[in-house]
Amino acid sequence: MTRQIKLGAFLPGGGQHVAAWRHPDQPADGATNFEFHKQLALTAERGLFDAYFLADGLAVSFGGGTEGGNAKVAGFEPVTLFSALAPLTKHLGFIATASTSYEEPYNTARKFASLDLISGGRASWNVVTTASEAAARNFNFAEQPPHATRYRRAREHVEVVKKLWDSFEDDAFIRDKESGVFYDTDKMHFADHAGEHFKVNGPLNVPRSPQGHPVIVQAGQSEDGRSLAAATAEVIFTAHQRLDTAQEFYRDIKSRAAAEGRNPDHVLIMPGVSPFVGRTEEEAQEKYERLTSYILEEDGIALLNGLTGGTLDLTGHDLDGPLPPAPPTEGNKSRQVLLRQIADENGFTIRQLYQWVASARGHYTIIGTAGQIADMLQEWFENEAADGFNILPPWLPTSLDDFVDLVIPELQRRGLFRTAYEGRTLRENLGLPIPVNGYAAGRRVAQAAE
Amino acid sequence: MTRQIKLGAFLPGGGQHVAAWRHPDQPADGATNFEFHKQLALTAERGLFDAYFLADGLAVSFGGGTEGGNAKVAGFEPVTLFSALAPLTKHLGFIATASTSYEEPYNTARKFASLDLISGGRASWNVVTTASEAAARNFNFAEQPPHATRYRRAREHVEVVKKLWDSFEDDAFIRDKESGVFYDTDKMHFADHAGEHFKVNGPLNVPRSPQGHPVIVQAGQSEDGRSLAAATAEVIFTAHQRLDTAQEFYRDIKSRAAAEGRNPDHVLIMPGVSPFVGRTEEEAQEKYERLTSYILEEDGIALLNGLTGGTLDLTGHDLDGPLPPAPPTEGNKSRQVLLRQIADENGFTIRQLYQWVASARGHYTIIGTAGQIADMLQEWFENEAADGFNILPPWLPTSLDDFVDLVIPELQRRGLFRTAYEGRTLRENLGLPIPVNGYAAGRRVAQAAE
16 A cells, blocks of 8 residues: 555644634634534544644643643643544544543553543543642642652553553453353453553453554653653654654654664654645735734743743743753753754744744644645655644634645645545554554463452 | 432443453453443443542452453552543543552652643542552552551652642743733742652653643541541542441541531542342343342452451351351551451351352442332432442443443432533532642642742
């Protein structure tokens, strides 16, 4: 089969751009409006997107680093939201972000396994560590654990969750009314996990779905993040401003995955792209400038502060001067480096920098016609920079509609994108294999039932 | 307005009775079948039930104490399931059980607040402590904490969750596109909680729903349980075999609630009732005997063992002899006492005891015509034993259909039950007030934003 582009859609109801909610088209209450999320899901499914992707945070984001800025001060927990959207859709996958830092793996495993069953195999977990002092203070900590500790916990968390997802073999349930045998106890397995952060006996009380496991997504860019991603991720969300850095990342992850004994084709690299689509270049530029005009100075400053880990104090700085230096923090390290790179390479002032990152917080922003945008996606896709893309429409629903109505048909004309869903599950659409049950395959030692 | 009976429906997809899944009418895969749960929700809404109620456990139940026995070895996490059912219904409330023992209050608050918003104010939290060694071993413990510790943690957990639910006042969101003011920071509040078990700063990143808070449900019967329920519950689920013990409980809780400064009318007592409904007495009795005939001896023994805390070893005992003595455990204490009481008062053998509790695990089981069942409900309702009932249909969908088609119309003829939903939210249907925001009312000290 011809290799085709895979597409995720980041559709926070409050909009992606820091000032999206001020746009006349955008429902100002979108972040907490279920009917609006339903509309977005149906549009994404009409556009044949592989999945609806949502970020998440475990605190109100005062730093402004969150999509949508203040419009995202409150919203839905993603798994709860996606579960409500699942029966209203048929093919769309759901990638929910959930932190490994402040949740127990049994609870994580359960909610994703439940969503996966309810949706008939369309669930996916975007595994993150939470880099936020505010979140730490919501979970009994005075300050957040160090970066390296968070990543060790993340790796162990994923390991436990995967063990739990294999608690029942696919043919464990006999359900023979005549004999009264409901399940085969030999096909139920105990995780019996005891590690640095977790002791979890199992089994999980949810069976596997038609896709085996929810698809594992990750976005780490740091050394710790790349290592975790290469070991466990099936889809990698990544932020790049240039083809060459995207290629470097793509090749690095594929070779790391191979070194882990994995098939590199089963690790899909999907950079983020924020498109301003116009019928002409001028129209696209006007859309960009109009949205930019809605940014308040204090929101722009909060955005930069939030993205750089909350330590970049811009008070008293000339917004039309250069970005001052700041020490690295225990927060999202790669994002701090990326912002600095964007400022340096473009010679941006503080104001120009926040205007540029306001739509996608460091992901690639492109302003142009459907043809120009398709050219860019095609170039990255055909040159070892991407297996697909996570599209971040700057405001909603208009930028999503624009992409679905203008860019998708162009990609289809070029044979780069599907014209109908290939399968029933997210894995089938992404071309990812169903994970073999580790116990059934004898790769994990089955514990005797007590 | 005339006082009317409130009704919850316990509808585990795998059936309530330990052998339900062996009944020809019951889908054997009901526990993990989303479409079947959808059918049950639609039937409950057709029957004008206030709410769909689901129990929960944080481990595979090997002891057999769970509804449905082995058929409940695996199923859905309740909040995830209810979120999927919410957009498919319009009036039905959703009471999801969630433990205070192994979850963080910020996560509990978030998922229920999200469900409450998504459903337009139809969510409810059945607050439980988890009494299970198997669950403790899924959450880093070698054994479960003592009964008293679990209850102190439960009380603090609920306190934190309620603070978090009040993080934003109802008019905090201004969303003025012109000025760019999204919310009023003076109307956002920090929990700033530091207690024995939890340190939680807040605010929660989800706003209040149209019903203010999800309805708080509890089921504790022990001294600790009654005390917690009187202080915090709005609906109390309780198990009684006789009118007089139900009355004692009813009066005790109402007076405790009054002593806490609460309006006793806003604490609804709803005992569990498991009905075998027949068009004649004989037909009802046949239904009971038929379902009883499906119970395997080992499942009956596991059921008694599970209900008594996992320490009642019946190996080698004559099933047609009396129940042997057993020491009380740190498990569900009131259930242990209740089982003993049922055995003593009825002079039951081991076999007769497990047959009797197989349908409702200690809740009142009634076998009769719609008129006889309505008589019983009416007697309890009119004599200070109940404000409503949680109906536990023994197997599904048939026993639910029977109740909706036969008993509900009889209750309506007597003016004891609604003929249409009164309101949009669960609170409106239950006649419960919207909780005033504690910060807005000045009852809680608002913390300054940082």
